[in-house]
């Protein structure tokens with residue numbers, strides 16, 4: 470008769486440490502349709518919880534501006550609401566994480582399709598602590614995008630419709646993939662910016678708030 474071995478208390482995936490360039494990192498994927506408020510709330514999270522914010526879209530737009538050899542291809546994909554090949558986006562994200570002195574990252578707008586997800590996992594071996602999902606009706610997102618006024622080539626109604634189609638067809642399955650692993654924290658993103666952040670704060674409560682400003686600490690000790 471074979472020896473009965475107790476099942477391990479913790480599954481392998483949970484004990485995997487996310488190492489990158491010699492440091493242990495925490496990654497949160499921030500997902501949601503175009504205009505759901507990902508960037509807006511990431512700014513709030515950075516200010517309150519000391520994460521670094523890496524927006525895949527911002528990194529791709531910076532790559533276009535830098536005159537990179539991939540610039541024209543990236544610009545055409547963005548204008549069409551299509552998803553840029555993973556190798557390009559992953560390299561930008563990886564470089565940014567290695568360059569950063571931080572070890573906690575909000576990765577905004579990535580992974581946007583199955584290819585993004587699988588390639589990131591294979592290349593970096595990093596799995597997210599959780600996925601923050603901003604759930605928002607299309608009509609709300611559409612009116613926000615049309616009012617965004619950042620001069621983006623993709624904030625026009627024709628491209629917006631294509632982006633919504635890409636989101637439903639390619640990005641929602643990624644959210645479903647993580648949901649099946651119980652990793653998705655869903656937020657009602659149709660509420661006001663302040664109300665949405667109240668819900669976000671509850672989710673990030675386990676992460677220590679940013680250390681107080683050094684100047685304020687010194688002032689407090691020298692001027693009681």
Ligand SMILES: Nc1ncnc2c1ncn2[C@@H]1O[C@H](COP(=O)(O)OP(=O)(O)O)[C@@H](O)[C@H]1O
Nearest residue numbers: 503504505506507508509613616617660661662
């Ligand atoms: N909860 C909200 N209510 C109203 N407007 C919002 C809200 N969140 C973001 N916005 C606005 O909607 C637009 C899109 O927000 P943004 O954070 O850029 O979304 P995303 O990164 O998901 O595309 C911006 O003009 C932003 O100021």
Ligand SMILES: Nc1ccn([C@@H]2O[C@H](COP(=O)(O)OP(=O)(O)O)[C@@H](O)[C@H]2O)c(=O)n1
Nearest residue numbers: 503504525526546547551552553578579581
């Ligand atoms: N992982 C990603 C993220 C963005 N992108 C491209 O960049 C565009 C803008 O992304 P974004 O995240 O800045 O857009 P929003 O959802 O913030 O409005 C997308 O529509 C894609 O064309 C991509 O190809 N791959």
Ligand SMILES: [Mg+2]
Nearest residue numbers: 507508524526
């Ligand atoms: Mg954004």
